[in-house]
Structure formats: structure tokens, C-alpha cells
Amino acid sequence: MYKGRRILATINARGGSKGLPGKNIRDLGGLPLIAWSIREGRRSAFIDRLIVSSDDEGILAVARAHGAETPFVRPAELAQDDTPGVDPVLHAVAALGPEAFDYVVLLQPTSPLRTVEDIDGCIAACLDEAGPCMISVSEAEKSPYYMFTMDAGKRMAPVIPQERFHTRRQDLPQVVTPNGAVYVADCAWLARTRSYLTPETRAYLMPRERSLDVDSLLDFEICELMLRKAGRLA
Numbered sequence: 001m002y003k004g005r006r007i008l009a010t011i012n013a014r015g016g017s018k019g020l021p022g023k024n025i026r027d028l029g030g031l032p033l034i035a036w037s038i039r040e041g042r043r044s045a046f047i048d049r050l051i052v053s054s055d056d057e058g059i060l061a062v063a064r065a066h067g068a069e070t071p072f073v074r075p076a077e078l079a080q081d082d083t084p085g086v087d088p089v090l091h092a093v094a095a096l097g098p099e100a101f102d103y104v105v106l107l108q109p110t111s112p113l114r115t116v117e118d119i120d121g122c123i124a125a126c127l128d129e130a131g132p133c134m135i136s137v138s139e140a141e142k143s144p145y146y147m148f149t150m151d152a153g154k155r156m157a158p159v160i161p162q163e164r165f166h167t168r169r170q171d172l173p174q175v176v177t178p179n180g181a182v183y184v185a186d187c188a189w190l191a192r193t194r195s196y197l198t199p200e201t202r203a204y205l206m207p208r209e210r211s212l213d214v215d216s217l218l219d220f221e222i223c224e225l226m227l228r229k230a231g232r233l234a
Contacts, residue, residue, distance in 0.1 A: 002046040003127050008101040008187075009047040009119075010092045011037050011068065013109045014079040015056025019215060024054075024109050025062045028220055029227045030234030034059065035066040036112035042067055043116040046123045047105060053092050055079035071096065086194055093187050103127070104187050111181035112223055113210040122182040122204040132189035135196055137176035137203045138211035145172050176203055179211035 001007060013024040013034050025032040031039070034052070041050045052063035053074045060070040072095050078088050089106050105123060107114070118136065126134035148156040182204065183196050190196070214223055227233050 001048055002123055005102040005127060006100065007046055007048050007103045007105060007123065008093065008096065009041050009044070009050045009105040009107055010089055011041065011050070011052045011063070011107045011109055012074075012085070012088045012092075013052060013054045013056070013059050013063075014074070014083075014088075015054060015059055016079060016081070018081070020217065023214070024059055026220065028112055028214075029224045029232070032062050032066070033112060033214060033220075034063060034109040035234075037107045037109045037114070038063060038066045038068045040114060040116045040119060041105075041107050044119050044123075046120055048101070049096075051092060051096075053088050084194075086190065086196065089183075090191060090194070093191070098187070098191070101187055104185055104190065106183035106185075108180050108213075110214040111179070111212070112214060113212055113226055114181040114206070115210065118204075118206050118210060119182055122184050125204050126184040126202070129202065131200065131202050132186040133196055133198070133201045134184045134204050135201060136179050136182040136206045136211075138179045138206050138208045140175040140177045141208070143169065143172055143175050145175070176205065179206060180213045181206060181211060 011034060017023040024034045041047060050068055052060060052068045052070050054060050055074045055076055063070050074088055078091055089104055093104050122134055122136055144159050147159040149159060150156055185196060209226060212219060212223055214220060
């Protein structure tokens with residue numbers, strides 16, 4: 001709880017990963033991938049209840065073994081390739097009682113480098129600023145102000161039209177990209193908008209070294225190196 005607000009955290013992990021089968025429970029630095037998110041979520045000073053939502057009994061068993069609650073099996077229709085990411089979150093809120101929590105936090109299992117400081121920092125920033133939604137971002141590696149489209153004749157045009165071309169990065173607006181690590185939203189607001197990205201959404205800046213989203217074997221290897229460097233291996 002923070003500022004009297006009841007906070008639910010859900011880790012959504014479906015079993016049908018096609019790019020890397022079994023990704024969510026694959027070993028990373030001595031723990032299943034999903035366990036890194038469970039571990040940091042359980043350390044939160046603000047989260048009142050942490051659950052894992054999945055359609056896969058194997059994932060649910062691993063989640064329970066690492067201390068997460070698994071109060072339901074996610075319906076198959078909410079675990080499809082084209083299921084909007086917000087739908088399982090809204091299902092979790094509804095399943096636990098729509099009046100039970102004020103805010104819901106989504107922790108994606110593919111962000112194992114995110115720490116409890118990132119989680120609680122995003123929650124506190126969202127509620128301190130009295131906003132309905134805050135999501136974690138990191139500074140974009142490449143600025144779109146330096147990007148161009150190319151037509152069939154190999155002619156280039158800037159993605160973002162500019163009166164003049166800026167040669168110094170520090171002269172450009174700060175550009176960030178959602179990193180998928182932490183999503184905080186007012187439950188009623190999220191049920192109404194059914195989207196995290198609206199004009200009301202605010203950004204919580206995280207360092208790039210904790211913003212990697214795991215999607216491939218190479219990502220696993222990079223994450224393990226980063227965990228080892230940070231002295232965080234299990």
C-alpha cells in the first residue's frame with residue numbers, strides 16, 4: 001500500500017512462446033526467467049498482492065515455487081498471439097474483485113534486470129504526481145531525428161521533418177521508448193481506457209542497462225552477463 005492506495009501486481013506469462021519455447025521458465029543465471037520478476041516484486045514496499053497470470057500449468061507451478069500467488073488459470077482466449085496486453089491485466093483485476101485494489105502494476109517476466117527500486121520508484125512517482133498511469137521508459141538508443149526513409153529510387157527523406165539538420169545530439173529533444181519493465185495504472189482508469197498509452201500517461205525513466213527485454217537466446221546471454229557484472233546472480 002502507498003498513500004492509502006491498495007496495489008495489485010500481476011506478472012503475465014503465457015505458455016505459447018513461439019520464438020523461444022519455454023522462455024518464461026528457462027534458466028537465467030540460476031533462476032527461471034519469471035522468478036527474477038517475482039523476486040523483485042515480492043521485495044516491494046508498496047505492493048499488497050503479487051500474482052502470476054498464466055494459461056500454462058508448468059509456469060504456474062514454477063511461479064508458486066518462487067513465492068507468487070496463482071489464484072486462477074488464465075482463460076485460453078486471453079492467451080493468444082493477438083491478445084492485447086492489457087486484457088489479461090483487466091481480467092486479473094476483475095477476477096480478484098474490481099473494488100479490491102486501487103492501482104494495478106504489470107511486471108512483464110521478460111524484464112529480469114529491473115529492480116525493486118525501479119518498481120517502487122515508478123509506483124511512488126505515479127501516485128505522488130496523482131496521475132492515472134505511468135510506464136517505465138529508457139532513453140532511445142538512436143534518435144529518430146537522425147533517421148530517414150528511403151524510396152524505390154534510394155532517395156532519402158527525414159522521418160521527422162526539420163527546418164535544419166541538427167548535428168549535435170544534445171541539441172535534440174530527449175527521446176525515450178517504453179522498455180516494458182513496469183506499468184502502473186489506476187484500475188478504474190485502465191478499465192475505461194483499455195490502454196496504457198494515452199495523453200495522460202507519464203514516463204518513468206530507467207537506465208538502459210536495466211531495460212533489456214528478453215526475446216532471444218542472445219538476450220539471455222546478455223542478461224546473464226549483466227547480472228554477473230552487477231553481482232546479482234542467484
